Amino acid sequence: MSPGKIIALSGGVGGAKLVLGLSHVLPDDRLMVVTNTGDDFDHFGLRICPDTDTVIYTLADLADKTKGWGRADESWTFMKTTRSLGGEDWFNLGDGDLALHVMRTQALARGQSLSDVTASVSKAWNIGVQIVPMCDQAVATTVKTETGSLAFQHYFVRDQCQPVVTGFDFEGIDQATANPIALDALGQGPDAIILTPSNPYVSIDPILKTPGMRPAIEASDAPVIAVSPIVGGAAIKGPAAKMMSELGVPATVLEVAKHYSGLVDAMVIDEIDGHLASAIQDLGMEVSVVPTVMTGLEDKIALAKDVLALVRRLKSAGPS
Amino acid sequence: MSPGKIIALSGGVGGAKLVLGLSHVLPDDRLMVVTNTGDDFDHFGLRICPDTDTVIYTLADLADKTKGWGRADESWTFMKTTRSLGGEDWFNLGDGDLALHVMRTQALARGQSLSDVTASVSKAWNIGVQIVPMCDQAVATTVKTETGSLAFQHYFVRDQCQPVVTGFDFEGIDQATANPIALDALGQGPDAIILTPSNPYVSIDPILKTPGMRPAIEASDAPVIAVSPIVGGAAIKGPAAKMMSELGVPATVLEVAKHYSGLVDAMVIDEIDGHLASAIQDLGMEVSVVPTVMTGLEDKIALAKDVLALVRRLKSAGPS
Numbered sequence: 206m207s208p209g210k211i212i213a214l215s216g217g218v219g220g221a222k223l224v225l226g227l228s229h230v231l232p233d234d235r236l237m238v239v240t241n242t243g244d245d246f247d248h249f250g251l252r253i254c255p256d257t258d259t260v261i262y263t264l265a266d267l268a269d270k271t272k273g274w275g276r277a278d279e280s281w282t283f284m285k286t287t288r289s290l291g292g293e294d295w296f297n298l299g300d301g302d303l304a305l306h307v308m309r310t311q312a313l314a315r316g317q318s319l320s321d322v323t324a325s326v327s328k329a330w331n332i333g334v335q336i337v338p339m340c341d342q343a344v345a346t347t348v349k350t351e352t353g354s355l356a357f358q359h360y361f362v363r364d365q366c367q368p369v370v371t372g373f374d375f376e377g378i379d380q381a382t383a384n385p386i387a388l389d390a391l392g393q394g395p396d397a398i399i400l401t402p403s404n405p406y407v408s409i410d411p412i413l414k415t416p417g418m419r420p421a422i423e424a425s426d427a428p429v430i431a432v433s434p435i436v437g438g439a440a441i442k443g444p445a446a447k448m449m450s451e452l453g454v455p456a457t458v459l460e461v462a463k464h465y466s467g468l469v470d471a472m473v474i475d476e477i478d479g480h481l482a483s484a485i486q487d488l489g490m491e492v493s494v495v496p497t498v499m500t501g502l503e504d505k506i507a508l509a510k511d512v513l514a515l516v517r518r519l520k521s522a523g524p525s
Numbered sequence: 526m527s528p529g530k531i532i533a534l535s536g537g538v539g540g541a542k543l544v545l546g547l548s549h550v551l552p553d554d555r556l557m558v559v560t561n562t563g564d565d566f567d568h569f570g571l572r573i574c575p576d577t578d579t580v581i582y583t584l585a586d587l588a589d590k591t592k593g594w595g596r597a598d599e600s601w602t603f604m605k606t607t608r609s610l611g612g613e614d615w616f617n618l619g620d621g622d623l624a625l626h627v628m629r630t631q632a633l634a635r636g637q638s639l640s641d642v643t644a645s646v647s648k649a650w651n652i653g654v655q656i657v658p659m660c661d662q663a664v665a666t667t668v669k670t671e672t673g674s675l676a677f678q679h680y681f682v683r684d685q686c687q688p689v690v691t692g693f694d695f696e697g698i699d700q701a702t703a704n705p706i707a708l709d710a711l712g713q714g715p716d717a718i719i720l721t722p723s724n725p726y727v728s729i730d731p732i733l734k735t736p737g738m739r740p741a742i743e744a745s746d747a748p749v750i751a752v753s754p755i756v757g758g759a760a761i762k763g764p765a766a767k768m769m770s771e772l773g774v775p776a777t778v779l780e781v782a783k784h785y786s787g788l789v790d791a792m793v794i795d796e797i798d799g800h801l802a803s804a805i806q807d808l809g810m811e812v813s814v815v816p817t818v819m820t821g822l823e824d825k826i827a828l829a830k831d832v833l834a835l836v837r838r839l840k841s842a843g844p845s
């Protein structure tokens with residue numbers, strides 16, 4: 206039997222790190238990344254897709270490795286000039302980054318789909334791994350807070366995740382359809398579906414809630430593996446742990462497992478959380494306890510290999 | 526009698542130089558610049574107004590003084606990245622320049638007029654002189670050539686003025702209306718109307734041909750003075766001399782005077798063209814022979830003073 210695809214669901218930075226590791230271990234045609242588009246928004250009249258772009262920049266080796274977002278070798282003259290014009294400056298857009306948003310906005314205006322645009326960009330920047338937005342329709346994640354609802358980027362960037370979260374909405378998701386490219390891959394007998402260590406509430410959930418996506422994952426025989434974004438009670442990056450606390454849920458890998466319960470066959474958790482393995486197993490999940498903190502490329506490749514080892518173990522044990 | 530306004534009609538670089546000189550000699554509220562918008566075009570989904578922007582950058586002291594276009598201290602990361610995406614790169618857009626186009630495109634999309642946007646930008650950058658686009662409707666200069674019609678920026682930038690010119694069209698001009706701000710100023714008894722040393726065919730003519738503009742100039746008692754963009758048979762910058770030759774007209778100040786004949790009361794010509802003064806006078810025009818080549822700021826101020834001296838001379842001689 207020829208090997209199937211590994212389909213990774215990804216948000217921004219955390220997910221992109223594991224995806225980069227996987228891309229070093231798998232041939233291009235065995236890896237597909239389905240990206241969250243709930244963070245996408247219009248700013249300065251341009252369509253900006255932060256999670257998809259982080260995956261693109263990471264796989265094209267164009268990402269700024271220290272900042273964790275945007276492009277390396279970036280300049281900031283546009284923002285400086287925008288500020289001198291009294292324009293909005295809460296969302297930092299690099300000059301090179303802007304080229305991607307301008308190109309995408311024009312292509313969408315010409316009637317191209319977000320999938321088409323993403324494929325064109327990948328081709329231009331020699332990305333062999335297929336990057337697939339969760340859907341081609343606009344979905345807007347809204348963060349419900351004690352002081353009112355906020356568009357995701359207002360919560361995340363402008364207000365720096367300060368407001369206390371009470372829930373989430375994904376506006377437009379009922380009118381969206383899971384990307385047919387992703388559905389087709391899910392129907393072709395993939396080897397595994399990986400929920401990367403991105404935020405469960407605002408990165409992975411929007412993908413899973415896109416109509417058609419979760420049923421297609423459930424219909425597949427492939428094992429579904431989640432890599433915990435929570436390590437030792439904290440999020441490696443972003444507001445996941447803070448959100449969990451504010452939602453009245455302890456910020457632990459056990460709670461991440463509970464959140465994914467019913468869909469996920471196995472959890473990959475960090476060694477520091479090893480003591481919670483048996484509680485997760487009690488939920489009916491397999492557990493792999495490995496180092497999950499990805500600092501350098503070696504860490505990313507090592508975690509990718511650990512995840513693929515788990516895939517082999519689960520597959521040899523038979524269909525889930 | 527309180528002094529009236531000096532109303533300068535301007536294209537890009539040449540006009541902006543004289544306008545800068547005038548701005549150093551006149552109080553802000555005595556100078557109005559009416560800019561050519563026939564060069565305006567949409568590129569990358571953004572509204573770009575080259576002549577108006579050159580006047581803005583010049584008066585805000587933001588212009589690149591060596592290149593003759595764009596901003597000083599500019600960066601080019603957007604273009605570099607656009608090129609890496611396979612995007613169009615024939616029109617160089619600096620990263621800071623882009624901020625102006627993005628801001629303007631958004632404001633126009635919100636329903637603001639080009640006049641309003643220009644006023645906002647002037648305010649943000651502390652430009653006291655009033656800059657007024659010739660009209661708020663879109664007019665597109667088309668250059669007719671032996672090999673077909675070209676949008677102005679395609680002729681001017683992409684094809685570097687190589688095609689042989691046979692004529693000009695100003696698309697949309699019949700549906701345009703001269704800017705009411707300019708018409709109001711023309712009706713208020715200005716001191717003079719100056720045709721700056723910009724290209725007569727593609728910078729000054731579109732302004733004059735905007736419905737309502739020329740009748741308002743003709744109805745005014747103020748002297749109309751043209752500063753020749755042709756010096757010694759050549760254009761200081763741009764294709765004016767080349768266009769004249771291709772149109773079968775000798776590239777001389779005499780021909781510029783003939784072109785403006787019936788509207789202009791006086792020509793300001795360079796010393797090198799002094800031998801043509803009497804021929805111009807034979808057309809019924811006054812002539813002022815002075816140094817007109819503006820290299821440094823001192824030259825611009827000197828020419829502005831010479832022009833204003835001519836204004837005083839013409840006014841003391843009585844209404845034209």
